[in-house]
Amino acid sequence: MPESNQPEDYLERLRHSTAHIMAYAVQQLFPDGEHTVKLAIGPPIENEFYYDMEVPRPITPDDFSEIEKHMKAMIKANAPFVQETWTFDQAREWFAERNQKFKLELIDGISDQEVSASDEGVADEGVSIYHNGDFTDLCKGPHIEKTGECRYFKLLRVSGAYWRGDSNREQLQRIYGTAWETKNDLQAYLKQREEAAKRDHRKLGRELELFQMHPESPGSVFWLPKGAFIYNHLSEKVRKLYLSEGYQEVRTPLIYDSSLWETSGHWEHFKDDMFLIENEEGDPTSALKPMNCPAHMLIYKSVRHSYRDLPYRLHDQGVLHRNEATGTLSGLSRVRQLCQDDAHNFVTEDQIADEYERILGLFQRIYGTFDLPFRCDFSTRNPDKFMGDVDVWNRAEDILESVLKNNQIEYTVDPGEAAFYGPKLDFQVRDSLNRDVQCATVQLDFQLPERFELIYIAPDGSEKRPVVIHRAICGSFERFIAMLIEHYAGAFPTWLSPVQCVVMTISQKFVDYATEVQQLLLQKDCRVVLDNSDDKIGAKIRQARLQRVPYMLIIGEREQQSRTVSVRSRDEGDIGAMPLDSFVDKIIREVDLDF
Template identity: 45%
Template sequence: MIELIFPDGSKREFAEGASGRDVAASIAKSLEKKALLVKLDGQLLDLDRPLPGGGAFEILTRDSAEALEVIRHDASHVMAEAVQELFPGTQVTIGPAIEDGFYYDFARETPFSLDDLAKIEQRMKEIVDRDEKIVREVWDRDEAISHFKSIGEAYKAEIISDLPADETITVYRQGQWKDLCLGPHLPSTKHVGKAFKLMKLAGAYWRGDHRNAQLQRIYGTAWASEADLEAHLTRLEEAEKRDHRKIGRAMDLFHLQEEGKGMIFWHPKGWTLYRTVEAYMRRRLDEDGYVEVKAPQIMDRVLWEKSGHWQKFGQNMFTCETTEGEILAVKPMNCPGHVQIFNHGQKSYRDLPLRMAEFGACHRYEPSGALHGIMRLRAFTQDDAHIFCREDQIEAESTKFIRLLESVYADCGLELHSVKLALRPELRFGTDEVWDVAEAKLERAALAAGVETVEMLPGEGAFYGPKLEFHLRDAIGRTWQCGTLQLDYVLPERLEAEYVAEDGSKQRPVMLHRAICGSMERFLGVMIENFAGAFPLWLAPTQVVVATITSDADDYAHEVARTLRAAGLRVEIDLRNEKINYKIREHSLAKTPVIAVVGRREAEEGKVALRRLGSDGQNILSLAQAAKTLASEACPPDVARGVAGAAAASATVSAEVMEAG
């Protein structure tokens, strides 16, 4: 007999060889019908596979996130079967589930076309309707290699040949079609459902190596229900409208070109947006007790070897050799430079924590295929800072940082969605004991800062320490990882950072590597898509366009522009000989927040008609009132808080003076 422990803590015994289906049926026939998979001691198993033993047991139905991943994997198998039925002679290679969907790589001489996707999708639905049973089979290694070679599946035979000698070879039979696969899978193809759609074609190299044969990849998306599929397609449509590259062109913010691959050509409006966010971040850092520094852009290989970056990151660094034989590297990150500044001159325990910030320009080699607009670049700027502190200050400094990060995201119209803790990678510096301490301290710091749950990411940490990843959520529900907080005992040791403790001894500081925006460019890309280019007034590159109805108002338009600029607003003038409705439409498409319309009447009365983006109405104000109102609205949120705080403090002082008098 085997003993199973259910999620509610109850225990039951079952006969040896019982399957997950048997267990589900023993509980309720309705549960058996809903069951798709089971989980035994954390391992997913096919519903009809005999349970290998007892342990913690769970039955998974369609609404499970883990079941959804298997639905997507099965959808890739159904697609592969459909392709081989429609296009005989096509070889299959690999077809995993991925975020939101699946793909399969095919070897075929004739390229697939977009028209083929509709045919494949239709055949997939027919295979679902066939309700083909999916059965796990264990094969002999040599028999499997021989079989796949005999049916022309050279890639599958190669995969099997490269598997470890003790690996169990499993083949899943799906009707008459079969595929080498580790599994698990659903009981039959009907359980895949029809909430899937093939999305696009792409090229891929066998095993990701450009020296190997080129394959054709078909991507698809699959969901547990038609409603989920429709919601996903709607999100994709909305994301397409918000694509920062399209909006960047439409608003004349920036451009990218081959001669500067992975680097941005900022246009005046885009650079205004950049400087506005940078100035905001500088004010927040000043307020939070940071000092700003600037380290060299290029440093000798010797420093990068001492820090460990050369060994771990050298292939991603841009280097050059001087005529004197020096090997120099353009910095891919800022931390070694900051340690050098810390090391210059003796530091005392009284100097800690020392919060050292830099908007550091970094360069990293990224393959061409990995580049994506301004989200993934070779040249970018990090809003980087390193906090040098004592061990007893880690929790307080981490809490302080998380509070700042949450406030910045809120000011920028973004929401902190989740926090994840990236744990020690396989290749790392430092002992396991050091990593044990660092991981535990960073988790405690996050919880002390009010983070309700911290998801663990095994193997995802930096080579010198674990890191907290801060994932934010945008207006259409997408999540982005921007902010990080890394706890590092290793780099101070390698670069010999030290301070004089209260007892006069020399001690190593702890380093907290932290960023809020991460890459400034990527953060701006996220914000462009979050707002779809319709920025709040304080962020908008052009805040007001003064547009004339007739040429009679040209002189007054200049007066309006001067007055608004004097109030601190970013203003443009449109004096073109075009109809006002045409001007309004054009500036609305350019996402201008406010259009100040002026004609002969406004000039005579000293007024302006303000039209807001997204509104058909207008608000007629005196020029002085318009300047005051718009200047107040355009005040950055941190400055507005400071003004409000100063006003409240002044009012309190006045009240106390009056009371004392």
């Protein structure tokens, strides 16, 4: 690897180069493939790459070994990647001869400046072309030096995609693969993928009977009893924490008149993502809320606030709707109906630092409980696009940065990436598979108070604008629970487990004592079920294990006589016989938890 390059950049070039090799290999599957396999685009993505193409017949994973064989041949040949600049006419002629209609469209886009220079092959005068061996592609690069560097790769899966993401255009096939610098890296990634597939929250959600999805309501979750328990328990714990931190909970309507969305700016920027309600003429007159902010602005504005009332914090777990495209919906991670641990904190400029300190404290308490380390991206002012006063921005950004530093939070600055109305912190947690999952956002907002003309009375009696902080720590509960399911592989900590304990009888003779044990635990608010079926004890244990139940209490002759329980723990294995009272004490200690 050339020393001057960042490892990440190198991997991106490596993966994109492997995509070229794969495109060439797919062409080799078909007679006259250079003309019949129509290539679209093939960028690197996180850890992987893909290439979109129109193929004479669908590619399936059964084709992978044949494609990989052709790829290996080109890799073995160690062909250099060579760049050339062609004139538009030269490029059009070459790709037209080969029926490469998508490339022709891209070339036209480049000459019209419609495709941005960073997207596809474009040079100052004409079109950038890359060759590797017999393969030629329209491509801006950059690439690695030789195909031999791509030897640690694997094809992964194939899916459908539309040309330019437009469902009215051609349906393409997208073939995904991964490529790494070393064999170890490749194997580690494949292993992580395998583990991730086992923990996939959609799969575990089914197996653990947590939730369902139905085509009758796409992107909206049917929480089954166990999943609903987790959802409610989590939201209750969060609620309790916020109450203790000076937040006031409100409940606000789902549907609002379009005038509110005009005031808030959502009509202008967010309308396509909202569920609109139309009048008889088909004009939208109201909409389901995608966010709680405008409702909270109305509440704030309804009374006069003195500086003494601030910070004023409104917490709302209301139901939100977002009109995500059907194709992008995915399990709990991307839904149309969701709830957040959302809050809006109204503060004076002088209170920003303190308020961020407190908000970061909430992060530490919630994420700390789940052993989830977190880091954040700090988006700062875009010099060409911002509202308000530069000095106010600079002060706010300095404050945010020093709060991050004081709290020793790992962060990266994304200069110029903030929305025009205020600097933003995006938080990612690192789960047990070492994946970064985006959860929470803390957004400082100078704009909404302007739009809603919010004021507070300053100590000198003058009217001042408050600043609003939009903040969600868990983010959407749906996505947060998806992350927790995968983080714990379904084995939730005892306090969050929908069933904490199964009491199981060795035979029907012990049902009375087992029922007594169950009743005692129920009285102590433990979530306990009794398995007194005629199944063998081994089968009962297996069933409880599959459901990731933290404790199994086995009841037989000995236990009944000595008033004990035989305890098997999901996490600690066989603990052995315990007096019933001792077990009750143990489990009560474990479930007694607040953030």
